[in-house]
Amino acid sequence: MKKILLGAALLLPIAFAACSKHEHGAMGPEAKVSKYHCPMHPTYIKDGPGECAICGMTLVPIEEAGADHGEADAAPDGLATVKVDPRRRQLIGLKLGKTQMGPMVRVIRTVGRIAQDPELYRTQEEFLTAISSYKGIQGSSSVEVVQRSKALLDSSRLRLRILGLSEGQIDALAKKGSSDRGLLLAQGRGSKPWMYADLYENDLELVRVGQEVEAASKALPGETFSGEIGSIDSTVNPKTRTVRVRVRLSDPKGLLRPDTYLNARIHADLGMRVSIPDTAVIDTGVRQVVFVDTGGGYLEPREVRLGVRAENRVEVLEGLKEDDAVVTSGNFLIDSESRLKAVVMGMSSKGSGGAAPDPHAGHGGR
Ligand SMILES: [Zn+2]
Structure with a gap:
């Protein structure tokens, strides 16, 4: 956290070099004076129109977000709501995804072998x-x-x-x-051999007897074998920290011999959950943040608490509600802009990490 703030603070003198004669910090009425920045490099800011020194792109006016946007919202410490107009959204390839309630299936990949x-x-x-x-x-x-x-x-x-x-x-x-x-010999056409597969303990809580499994072998291109989990060992292998599951596979053509290695995919049905595309999450390791499109061009940072991960999606336990639109592409650019803006607005000066967001933090100029 400190590092991020420090980094942003170091950027400031460069980014705002052009406006050093103006008052820094709080976004008072004087902040309405239009500044320009690069759509791709939000930290490159100038007082007037021009081109970005880094990429040569034409600078665009910085949209004001703040006083008019009831920013008492619980923006995570060190972040601020930003406004991004449609033209700039297109330019930076900003895309939105939905917070959705729906069935989640996690595919657990593992390696198995036909039991001998x-x-x-x-x-x-x-x-x-x-x-x-x-x-x-x-x-x-x-x-x-x-x-x-x-x-x-x-x-x-x-x-x-x-x-x-x-x-x-x-x-x-x-x-x-x-x-x-x-268990001793290949049984030929129509047999139902056992496949033994090892699972890590942390995957185990999702795995149940009866779940569907797909398996394929590099040695048998184009062939897939389906089956279901018959049992899960009650003990952990102390050397590998894995637990063995036994899968009854169907082998209509009689292709599987004992000790054949297979790549297996277990379909763990997680039931109905609220989830977002995983690309929406900006994970600093300390906290997870997404940007929510709250309408009118505003993108609001929200800290979220995440649950299980499934294919391309991740469960949201806290921080979002169904139908919230989240930024799934371009969000890292939005994040750096949001951090920079938070510094400018002086929000970061309150940053003692983990403190409750100051309800007046966003209003600046007070
Ligand atoms: Zn640029």
Whole structure:
């Protein structure tokens, strides 16, 4: 923050060199004297028309925004509302996007491989054997034998849980009565092999059993495989800090062999959320700011609190409401102009970082 202010302050003597005879700082009535600046280099300011020394573009009059614009708005510290007319908007390629409520889907990319998992296969076999022996001894043996058989069944069930199968998958296995040979060998056309994929812990909160997955292999150009998440391991791999998910893929042509590597995309449905295009956000690392078109040419800086990110969009938790138009292109130029203006208006002198915005800060000349 300090750095930004310092940077802007250093620019001032250069930018305002031409008007040093005028009063600096507060935008009083005398500020109405028209100054000109470069549309592409807002810090290049002159007293009259001319050309930009940096890019040669024709200077345009600086639009006054301030006294007439009820600037008691909660502009973030160090920023001010700026006015940009349609012609200049076109010149700097300013574009607007909408704050929208809508379904958000985050695509999580990861790498997977077709499972070759003899250990899981063996455990499945043990489990199925335990079921049949437990059934077989019912009623015909001593209580102790039945109990021991039950304990064996429970422990093999637990091992399947530890290896990552869900209760539902274990029940399905018991019902089917045969283990997954696909865990050992390719099963050919129409098979449904398992793909194991690793996810980072921070992606994990978005991932659920049943979510849709797409996978493709460089070795199989043009082929995509769809499936869904069958289970999510309950333990984190301490070395990689990743968690394994198991995906049941469809392989109608029988192309996938054990250990085939795949690029996978998990479609995590985030439900209905208010979001903006991610290009609207100016992120200083300390805070996130967007510029809102409040009408009449005014672009108002707003600090926002962001939530989850999805494809090209980011959720807004605070700072905007539905249908707010935000600047998605040209906003970095607007940002530097806004910062410069804030310095000129003397707002920055109040900048002690994090202090509540002074309701009179924007009115200058008081
Ligand atoms: Zn220029």
